[in-house]
Amino acid sequence: MYQTTGSVALPVALPLEEGGLLGGAQLAWSAYGERSDDNVVVLLHDLTHSHRALEPVEQAAFQPSGWGAELVGEGRPLDTSTMHVVVPNLLGSPFGSTSPVTVDARVGLPYGAALPTVTVTDMARAVAAMLRGMKVENVRALVGVGLGGLVALRLAALFPELPAAVVVLGSARTLPEAWRERLGLTRHLLRLDPDFHEGQYAPGQGPKRTLRKQYLEYLRLVNGPTGEQALEAEADAFAEGFDANAWALLCTAYAGGDVTDSLAQVRAPVLMVAAAEDTLAPPSRVRDTYHLLSAAGVRAHYQELPAPSAHASLLTQARRLHGPMRDFLRRRS
Secondary structure, three states, X not given: OOEEEEEEEOOOOEEOOOOOEEOOOEEEEEEEOOOOOOOEEEEEOOOOOOOOOOOOOOOOOOOOOOOOOOOEOOOOOEOOOOOEEEEEOOOOOXXXXXXXXXXXXXXXXXXXXXXXXXOHHHHHHHHHHHHXXXXXXXXXXXXXXOHHHHHHHHHHHHOOOOEOOEEEEOOOOEOOHHHHHHHHOHHHHHHOOOOOHHHOOOOOOOOHHHHHHHHHHHHHHHHOOOOHHHHHHHHHHHHHHOOHHHHHHHHHHHHHOEOHHHHHHOOOOEEXXXXXXXXXXXXXXXXXXXXXXXXXOOOEEEEEEOOOOOOXXXXXXXXXXXXXXXXXXXXXX
């Protein structure tokens, strides 16, 4: 399978939703399958994943790469024998795109907490700018997982002529209120850790104890009932390897992401996929989004993975979605 990676520097400063401009921004990306004129699919990752959807997983317990193994590839729902799957690293994610770990050229130090707040809308606009830089005018589909699902819906609303179809896995118009409140407090709780140092800690340092606690709480809900020892090990590795400022930025964007008012601007058909036991995107909330899309005149479809299936199952059990996704995307190709 043809596979490549790279980065795109945005040619102009990115206007940010909360004010100001972000100059010199760049997005890292990976791509799988050979490109033709009309076979580009954009796959948008979840909260802590990287753009390396098919690269070998890391040796540590926290594995931001390789998450797309059941979703992307020949014979998979996103079949690389017929599709060119582009996976951007979302703005703010610390795996090569502009994020708090990026060195600010003006001062020669990482941005840290000084990087402006980034929203789901900013992430969507950055992806659109990246695609323009890659000379991609239309895509066969936007596919988003979790946080990436919110970005996909916002992107489809901002640029309704861009996608022929949208697939949303494990995301609704917004997070449940309890989760919005919890993730919205991420930065505040990190600041209370004496190792936070106003976000200007040395590389590899920072509020690791609080970061570990927050991520472990997230893991327990994303994975559902599973081995606690494995989750503890992943949380340990995450706290050692993931930047706390980036975690705070991404959680704040996720908590603030609400695409309710923009659903009526979507023109492409949308497939909403829920997992029966997903607490981040409960089926009732995903169905509500499906109904809002339908009421706005969007050709919306709903699919649900039966129990046992938590949020993480949408990737680990992605082959169960092969039939519904294949049929949906085939009708739009």
